[in-house]
Amino acid sequence: MIINPKDNVEIRDDGHKYALRDIAEGENVIKYGMPIGHATKPIAKGEHVHVHNVKTNLGEVLEYKYEPDEAAINGWKTVEPKETFLGYRHADGRVGIRNDIWVIPLVGCVNRLAERLAQSCGGLALTHPYGCSQMGKDHETTANMLAQFCHHPNAGGVLVVSLGCENNTLESFKARLGDYSSLNIRFMKAQDPGDEYAKGLELIKELDAARPKERVEVSVRELVVGLKCGGSDGFSGLTANPLVGRFSDWLAARGGATVLTEVPEMFGAETLLMKRCRTRAVFDKCVEMINGFKDYYASHNQVCYENPSPGNKAGGITTLEDKSLGCVQKGGSSPVEDVLLYGESVKAHGLSLMTGPGNDLVASTVLAAAGCHLILFTTGRGTPFGCVIPTMKVATNDTLAKNKPNWIDWNAMSNPDVEEFAKKVLAVASGEKAKNEFSGAQGIAIFKDGVTL
Numbered sequence: 533m534i535i536n537p538k539d540n541v542e543i544r545d546d547g548h549k550y551a552l553r554d555i556a557e558g559e560n561v562i563k564y565g566m567p568i569g570h571a572t573k574p575i576a577k578g579e580h581v582h583v584h585n586v587k588t589n590l591g592e593v594l595e596y597k598y599e600p601d602e603a604a605i606n607g608w609k610t611v612e613p614k615e616t617f618l619g620y621r622h623a624d625g626r627v628g629i630r631n632d633i634w635v636i637p638l639v640g641c642v643n644r645l646a647e648r649l650a651q652s653c654g655g656l657a658l659t660h661p662y663g664c665s666q667m668g669k670d671h672e673t674t675a676n677m678l679a680q681f682c683h684h685p686n687a688g689g690v691l692v693v694s695l696g697c698e699n700n701t702l703e704s705f706k707a708r709l710g711d712y713s714s715l716n717i718r719f720m721k722a723q724d725p726g727d728e729y730a731k732g733l734e735l736i737k738e739l740d741a742a743r744p745k746e747r748v749e750v751s752v753r754e755l756v757v758g759l760k761c762g763g764s765d766g767f768s769g770l771t772a773n774p775l776v777g778r779f780s781d782w783l784a785a786r787g788g789a790t791v792l793t794e795v796p797e798m799f800g801a802e803t804l805l806m807k808r809c810r811t812r813a814v815f816d817k818c819v820e821m822i823n824g825f826k827d828y829y830a831s832h833n834q835v836c837y838e839n840p841s842p843g844n845k846a847g848g849i850t851t852l853e854d855k856s857l858g859c860v861q862k863g864g865s866s867p868v869e870d871v872l873l874y875g876e877s878v879k880a881h882g883l884s885l886m887t888g889p890g891n892d893l894v895a896s897t898v899l900a901a902a903g904c905h906l907i908l909f910t911t912g913r914g915t916p917f918g919c920v921i922p923t924m925k926v927a928t929n930d931t932l933a934k935n936k937p938n939w940i941d942w943n944a945m946s947n948p949d950v951e952e953f954a955k956k957v958l959a960v961a962s963g964e965k966a967k968n969e970f971s972g973a974q975g976i977a978i979f980k981d982g983v984t985l
Contacts, residue, residue: 533770534552535563535564535565535769535770536562536563536564536565537565538562538565539552539562539563539564539565540552540553540555540561540562541561541562541563541581543766543767543770543848546766546848547765547766547767547847547848547912547929548580548581548582548766548848549561549563549580549581549582549766549848549850550578550579550580550581551575551576551577551578551579551581552577553577554574554575554576554577555571555574555575555581556571556574557571557572557573557574558570558571559571560589561575561581561586561850563854563857564769564857564858566800566801566804566853566857567589567853568586568800568850568851568853568854568857569586569587569588569589569850569851569853569854570586570587570589571585571586572585572586572587573585581850582845582848582850583845583850586850586851587851588800588837588851588852588853589800589851589853590799590800590836590837590851590852590853593823593826593827593830594823596802596803596806596815596819596822598806598809598812598815598816599806599807600807600808600809600815601807601808604807604808604865604867605808605810605867608785608866608867609785610784610785610786610787611785611786613751613752613753613786613787613788615751615752615786615954615958616749616750616751616752616958617629617749617750617752617755617958617961617962618747618748618749618750618961618962618963619747619748619750619754619961619962620685620688620743620744620746620747620748621744621748621750622685622714622716622744623714624714624715626685627685627750627754628684628685628686628687628688628744628905629685629686629755629905629906629922629960629961629962629963630686630687630688630921630922631686631688631743631744632654632655632656632686632687632688633650633653633654633655633656633687633688633689633690633691633736633739633740633743634650634655634656634657634658634681634684634687634689634690634691634920635647635649635650635655635656635657635658635690635691635693635732635736636658636678636681636682636690636691636692636693637657637658637659637660637663637693637694638663638678638692638693638694638695638698638700638701638702638705639662639663639664639694639695639698639699639700640659640660640661640662640663640664641663641664641695641698642693642694642695642722643657643659643660643661645693645722645728645729645732646658646659646693647659648729649691649693649729649732649733649736652733652736653736653740655736656920656974658678658681658920658975658976659975659976660674660678660976660977660978662674662700662978662980663675663678663698663699663700664698664699664700665699665984665985666699666980666982666984666985667982667983667985668982669981669982670980670981670982670983671699671700671982673874673875673978673979673980673981674700674978674980675700675704675705675708676708676875677875677897677898677901677976677978678700678705678978679705679708679709680875680877680901680902680903681900681901681920681976682709682712682715682717683709683712683715683877683903684900684901684903684921685903685905686905686920686921687716688716688739688740688743688744689716689717689718689736689739689740689742689743690715690716690717690718690739691717691718691719691720691732691735691736691739692705692717692718692719692720693720693722693732694719694720694721694722695721695722695723696721696722696723696724697723702719702721706719716739716742716743717739718735718736718738718739720732720735747962747963751787752783752786752787752788752958753786753787753788753881754788755783755788755789755905755958755961756788756789756790756791756878756902756903756904756905757779757780757783757788757789757790757791757904757905757906757907757908757957758790758791758793758896758899758900758902758904758906758907758908758921759776759780759790759791759792759793759862759863759899759907759908760793760794760862760892760895760896760899760907760908760909760910760923761773761794761797761859761862761909761910761911762892762909762910762911762915762917763843763844763911763912763913763914763915764840764844764847764849764855764858764859764910764911764912764913764928765843765844765846765847765848765849765912765913765928765929766847766848766849766912767847767848767912767928767929767945768847768849768858768859768910768911768912768928769857769858769859769861770858770928771928771929771944771945771948772910772911772912772926772927772928772944772945773858773859773861773862773910773928774861774944774948775926775944775948775950775953776861776862776864776908776910776926776944777861777862777863777864777865778864778950778953779864779908779950779953779954779957780792780862780863780864780866780883781864781865781866782950782951782954783954784864784866784881784882784883785866787881788881789878789880789881789882789883789884790863790864790882790883790884791872791878791883791884791885791886791899791902791904792860792862792863792883792884792885792886793885793886793887793888793895793898793899794859794888794889794890794895795821795822795825795887795888795889795890796825796829796836796839796852796889796890797839797852797855797856797859797860797890798822798856798859798860798885799822799826799836799837799852799853799856800851800852800853800856800857801853801856801857801859801860802818802822802856804857804860805818805860805863805868805885806818806819806868808865808866808867808868809867809868809871810867810868810869814868814869814870814871817870817871818868818871818885820871821871821885821887824887825887825889828981836852837851837852839852839855839890840852840854840855843913844913846913847912847913862908862910863883863885864883866882866883867882867883868883868884868885869881869882869883869884870884870885871884871885871886871887872884872885872886872887872902873886873887874886874887874888874898874979875898875901875902876902877902877903878902878903878904886898886899886902888979889979891977892909892915892917893917893919893975893976893977894977894978894979896909896919896923897919897920897976897977897978897979898979899919899921900919900920900921900976904921905921905922905961906921906922906923906924906957906960906961906966907919907921907922907923907924908924908926908957909923909924909925909926910925910926910927910928910944911925911926911927911928911932912927912928912929912932913932914927914932914935914936914939914940915939916938916939916968916971916973917968917973918966918967918968918969918971918973918974918975919968919974919975919976920974920975920976922960922965922966922968922969923966923968923973924941924942924956924957924960924966924967925939925940925941925942925966925967925968926940926941926942926943926944927940927942927943927944927945928944928945929945930943930945930946933945933946938967938970938971939967940967941956941960941966941967942956
């Protein structure tokens with residue numbers, strides 16, 4: 533398969549690249565019509581093109597010029613949405629696609645208590661190891677993320693569990709929540725009651741009585757979908773990611789919202805996103821996001837291109853540019869309407885970019901905390917993991933879909949039709965369980981970048 537007429541490599545059935553013609557030492561290897569690195573030695577026509585003869589072109593912080601693709605931005609068309617899903621409408625107008633009780637521990641010391649309470653009502657415990665022994669920005673990150681989850685519309689009710697002596701105090705956390713009067717939320721300090729489990733059960737009964745009772749019809753324009761990939765292979769940029777990109781365009785055109793994160797997996801393809809930034813202000817935020825993450829790498833004396841993973845390479849991905857050019861296809865072709873910091877909430881309709889790492893659970897957690905209802909997670913190698921919101925796995929190839937039906941929700945290689953895929957997404961939004969929900973693979977991981985006391 534030849535992806536772009538400019539390419540000097542083709543993709544074969546194993547997902548790997550082979551030279552279409554002789555490639556000289558130092559010459560760029562072209563895939564998706566873009567350089568994915570350069571040849572480290574002469575490559576003969578038909579020869580395998582991979583890590584043994586290709587090296588990345590990536591460097592550190594760059595300067596970028598705003599050169600918007602006017603046709604892509606001004607030519608973008610929207611449609612009046614007719615499609616709907618069945619969601620839960622909260623009293624304050626928020627819409628969720630699930631109605632669970634969430635038990636949120638403010639500190640890892642009460643994780644097991646949170647799990648027991650969640651199990652009692654079929655709810656979810658958002659366990660984590662932090663909330664104490666953290667300092668400065670690191671502590672703020674933990675507290676802010678937990679506060680974001682208290683506002684999440686997929687939670688029919690929230691029980692916040694404090695120990696009583698942690699840095700993330702219940703009093704300071706309540707202040708961080710802002711006006712929470714419209715939320716179905718209760719609070720408990722585990723050190724106060726004689727039987728903290730019995731007290732928690734009482735509070736859960738109150739939450740259960742107050743949560744929405746039934747689903748109602750909701751316009752698709754109120755749906756917010758996170759875009760993520762993990763365990764990628766040589767087919768990721770050919771099947772699953774383009775399908776998710778077409779869905780992103782489908783939803784954005786109807787007034788819904790999609791969010792693309794994994795900043796390190798934009799490196800080498802970031803200019804494609806920058807050209808689609810709606811305004812200069814959005815472009816400037818995009819540049820700050822990209823270079824800021826490179827600075828983060830440099831601050832830890834690490835290079836920004838130490839990627840792809842061993843599994844990615846085994847699947848046919850050679851360099852980070854190779855991975856990134858496939859990865860950003862999940863964002864489709866619509867204009868970039870906003871760029872969000874880690875821990876911010878989605879504000880714009882259409883496509884937003886979000887600051888976050890490539891790590892699967894950390895990146896999925898920031899998407900969930902931003903207000904995404906569900907995540908579309910493409911994979912070529914396969915993974916059973918899931919976030920606290922429905923995490924639909926989209927397989928890049930038939931073999932994975934056949935071998936792991938208990939992991940995979942959709943096979944993009946055999947089912948590339950976006951309209952059919954949209955029906956599946958709306959079915960999950962309306963209550964059909966994603967595979968991660970069946971298995972109970974539902975968790976969070978908060979980004980940490982600081983000392984532990």
